[in-house]
Amino acid sequence: MNSETVLQAHDVYKSYHKDRIEVPVLRGVDFEVTAGLVTALVGRSGSGKSTLMHLLATLDQPDRGEIHFQGERIDDAPRSRRDRYRNHDIGIIFQFYHLLPELSAIENVLAPTMIGRSAWNFFKHRKEAKRRAEAMLDRVGLLHRASHKPAEMSGGEMQRAAIARALMTDPTLLLADEPTGNLDTETGLEILKLLTELNHDDSLTILMITHDDSIAESADHCHRMQDGQLQQGMPELLIA
Amino acid sequence: MYRWLLCFRYLRTRYIALASIISVTLGVATLIVVNSVMAGFSAEMHERLHGLASDILIECHTSGGMPDPEGHLEEIMKVCGDDVVGSSASVHVPAMLGIDFNGQLITRHVNFVGLDPATYDNVSHFGRYLLHPENQSQVNFNLREDGFAPDREQFPSSGWGYRRARVAYERAFAEEQARIDALRTPANSITSENTGPSLEIGPPKIFQENDSEETTEFDPAVEQFPGIILGISTSSARIRDEENNVRDHYYCRPGDDVRMMFPNASDNAKVVNQKFTVVDMYESGMSEYDSTFAFCRLDQLQEFRGMIDPSTQVRSVTTIQLKLAEGADLNAVRDALRRRFPPNIYAYNIQTWRDMQGPLLAAVKLETTILNILLFLIIAVAGFGILATFFMIVVEKTRDIGTLKALGASSGGVMSIFLSYGLLLGFVGSGAGLIGGLVFVDHINEVATLIEKITGQEVFDPTVYYFTEIPTIIHPFTLVWVMAGAVGIAIFASVLPALRAARMHPVKALRFE
Numbered sequence: 001m002n003s004e005t006v007l008q009a010h011d012v013y014k015s016y017h018k019d020r021i022e023v024p025v026l027r028g029v030d031f032e033v034t035a036g037l038v039t040a041l042v043g044r045s046g047s048g049k050s051t052l053m054h055l056l057a058t059l060d061q062p063d064r065g066e067i068h069f070q071g072e073r074i075d076d077a078p079r080s081r082r083d084r085y086r087n088h089d090i091g092i093i094f095q096f097y098h099l100l101p102e103l104s105a106i107e108n109v110l111a112p113t114m115i116g117r118s119a120w121n122f123f124k125h126r127k128e129a130k131r132r133a134e135a136m137l138d139r140v141g142l143l144h145r146a147s148h149k150p151a152e153m154s155g156g157e158m159q160r161a162a163i164a165r166a167l168m169t170d171p172t173l174l175l176a177d178e179p180t181g182n183l184d185t186e187t188g189l190e191i192l193k194l195l196t197e198l199n200h201d202d203s204l205t206i207l208m209i210t211h212d213d214s215i216a217e218s219a220d221h222c223h224r225m226q227d228g229q230l231q232q233g234m235p236e237l238l239i240a
Numbered sequence: 241m242y243r244w245l246l247c248f249r250y251l252r253t254r255y256i257a258l259a260s261i262i263s264v265t266l267g268v269a270t271l272i273v274v275n276s277v278m279a280g281f282s283a284e285m286h287e288r289l290h291g292l293a294s295d296i297l298i299e300c301h302t303s304g305g306m307p308d309p310e311g312h313l314e315e316i317m318k319v320c321g322d323d324v325v326g327s328s329a330s331v332h333v334p335a336m337l338g339i340d341f342n343g344q345l346i347t348r349h350v351n352f353v354g355l356d357p358a359t360y361d362n363v364s365h366f367g368r369y370l371l372h373p374e375n376q377s378q379v380n381f382n383l384r385e386d387g388f389a390p391d392r393e394q395f396p397s398s399g400w401g402y403r404r405a406r407v408a409y410e411r412a413f414a415e416e417q418a419r420i421d422a423l424r425t426p427a428n429s430i431t432s433e434n435t436g437p438s439l440e441i442g443p444p445k446i447f448q449e450n451d452s453e454e455t456t457e458f459d460p461a462v463e464q465f466p467g468i469i470l471g472i473s474t475s476s477a478r479i480r481d482e483e484n485n486v487r488d489h490y491y492c493r494p495g496d497d498v499r500m501m502f503p504n505a506s507d508n509a510k511v512v513n514q515k516f517t518v519v520d521m522y523e524s525g526m527s528e529y530d531s532t533f534a535f536c537r538l539d540q541l542q543e544f545r546g547m548i549d550p551s552t553q554v555r556s557v558t559t560i561q562l563k564l565a566e567g568a569d570l571n572a573v574r575d576a577l578r579r580r581f582p583p584n585i586y587a588y589n590i591q592t593w594r595d596m597q598g599p600l601l602a603a604v605k606l607e608t609t610i611l612n613i614l615l616f617l618i619i620a621v622a623g624f625g626i627l628a629t630f631f632m633i634v635v636e637k638t639r640d641i642g643t644l645k646a647l648g649a650s651s652g653g654v655m656s657i658f659l660s661y662g663l664l665l666g667f668v669g670s671g672a673g674l675i676g677g678l679v680f681v682d683h684i685n686e687v688a689t690l691i692e693k694i695t696g697q698e699v700f701d702p703t704v705y706y707f708t709e710i711p712t713i714i715h716p717f718t719l720v721w722v723m724a725g726a727v728g729i730a731i732f733a734s735v736l737p738a739l740r741a742a743r744m745h746p747v748k749a750l751r752f753e
Contacts, residue, residue, distance in 0.1 A: 087648020098643040102249035114242035
């Protein structure tokens with residue numbers, strides 16, 4: 001395994017079962033994410049790219065195969081390790097933002113920290129946490145909306161808040177599942193620009209799932225999924 | 241930390257949870273009010289029953305009674321020692337009370353008690369329940385001039401003042417009647433106005449026995465027969481007048497004469513027929529006592545019944561009552577006395593006041609227990625409401641649960657959100673119920689009055705209950721277990737929905753629509 005590899009999937013299989021019929025989604029996927037780069041995973045709807053992302057994020061478990069994070073096998077790690085992996089080691093952003101509607105923007109950003117620490121620990125370091133949350137919001141250009149609830153924000157603002165939340169714990173890797181899928185073109189470009197800045201300025205490793213080839217063109221690496229497998233022989237797109 | 245933040249936000253924003261809170265509040269408040277009222281009734285009944293009956297009662301069933309009560313007391317003191325702080329001997333005999341009312345004879349079966357005025361208050365709260373204030377501090381079987389029941393506007397005038405006026409009226413009436421009779425023709429028609437079954441002048445025949453002797457020597461205007469204190473319900477009736485107000489109607493009052501018929505103490509019993517003058521009335525609030533008891537002086541009753549040994553002049557009694565020290569074990573003392581006076585030798589019935597009133601108190605306790613069970617079902621219903629509400633909230637929050645798990649929340653953490661929510665609902669609901677219940681209890685009589693005004697129905701009928709106000713007592717322990725039970729039910733009701741939330745698959749939850 002390449003020492004720069006952050007995340008690796010090896011011979012991963014995943015099927016769903018519906019009315020006793022097995023529906024294979026992933027069929028022997030081998031996949032790597034290189035540190036410090038933006039990796040895109042493209043494919044049509046139903047190609048299995050979101051399923052692969054869920055497995056990489058340990059939101060689901062493969063039927064066969066292995067997933068490694070920085071050399072550590074993560075797919076069959078204890079539940080507490082997997083919870084901590086999602087809380088601290090990676091950040092996830094979704095197509096539909098998935099902000100908690102009862103919490104304000106800054107509270108949503110603080111959510112991973114609140115989840116990852118005990119109440120007493122969080123209370124002791126609450127000022128420090130709040131400063132970091134404000135810094136994250138400022139980084140995504142949303143500090144002026146800190147006290148607003150998701151219902152009071154636009155789609156682009158919500159996605160920015162989601163990005164700030166994903167970065168709160170200073171993760172090694174950011175997983176973005178169709179981050180612009182629910183946004184208009186212009187707003188989507190703004191989000192992509194933000195992600196690119198994060199990668200360039202902070203060397204943040206990003207894995208982006210998209211069905212849009214034009215978005216994948218901005219990535220450092222691009223993989224195409226089709227019928228549950230990564231296509232072989234596809235030229236990698238390199239950005240100078 | 242995130243759990244409590246989400247809990248409080250859910251509490252503030254989920255109005256449907258308000259329904260669960262209200263149902264818990266109502267259940268807790270109802271339980272507090274009912275328990276307070278039942279405790280108040282029970283305590284009031286307890287105090288009155290205990291106040292009326294002494295701690296230990298030793299009854300002799302033989303016709304001649306218990307000879308040498310002082311000797312018996314010495315033996316009792318040897319057995320009980322310092323546990324006994326008061327004692328009193330008395331005679332209890334079944335009797336028939338006869339009251340002349342408008343030429344008719346009203347009879348009542350009563351327990352006739354001859355008591356020692358000097359010691360009876362040592363073993364019971366007898367004096368407290370008399371109508372004349374001076375008799376309350378020291379029982380006196382001499383008729384007082386007036387001043388009976390000063391707190392009651394409706395109580396008729398009584399005492400020597402009334403007696404003299406009545407005698408003067410009767411004498412004047414008799415003289416006028418005699419004058420009319422002298423002028424009357426033999427065939428007089430009966431008037432249409434009902435004056436009672438007899439047109440004869442004077443009291444019924446039963447009151448005329450031996451009257452020939454008494455009328456020549458006895459002047460009711462200045463003399464009285466032996467004094468008697470009647471239970472108020474033996475000589476009165478509680479009715480509603482034309483304006484629906486509660487009113488007591490008295491067949492006799494202090495200053496009137498009544499007749500008592502009772503057996504003497506001989507083995508071959510004969511009826512003693514004796515006149516008494518009512519000197520006071522007794523009202524404890526317990527119908528069992530107020531409608532069945534009459535009291536006179538012990539020495540007089542002993543004389544009437546022939547309970548004095550002619551050779552030794554030792555007087556017999558039928559009952560010895562004991563007052564025990566605070567904290568004394570009534571059952572232990574009772575058992576010790578039973579061993580000293582075994583039933584194979586002595587025809588004595590030795591009981592505590594709880595033995596005598598046990599069934600009544602047990603009935604009240606059973607009623608309270610059943611009421612509590614039934615009312616707790618109200619809170620259980622509230623629990624089912626919480627269960628349904630939480631299931632709805634879990635479904636509604638499915639995507640958020642997926643989000644939390646994606647952010648690294650454990651299944652236990654997600655579960656604890658909803659358990660904490662249930663705990664919070666329980667606390668808020670039971671806290672509001674506690675405050676509401678306490679306020680209601682504090683103003684329960686005003687609430688009863690308000691309900692009566694609105695509905696026109698009497699909530700608390702004083703002709704049924706002998707209390708003028710609804711008695712209430714709040715026990716802190718009751719408040720604690722009611723609230724703990726309510727919170728427990730709320731938490732228990734939230735377990736299933738919390739488990740469902742914890743077991744949700746993150747991917748399915750995130751994709752839920």
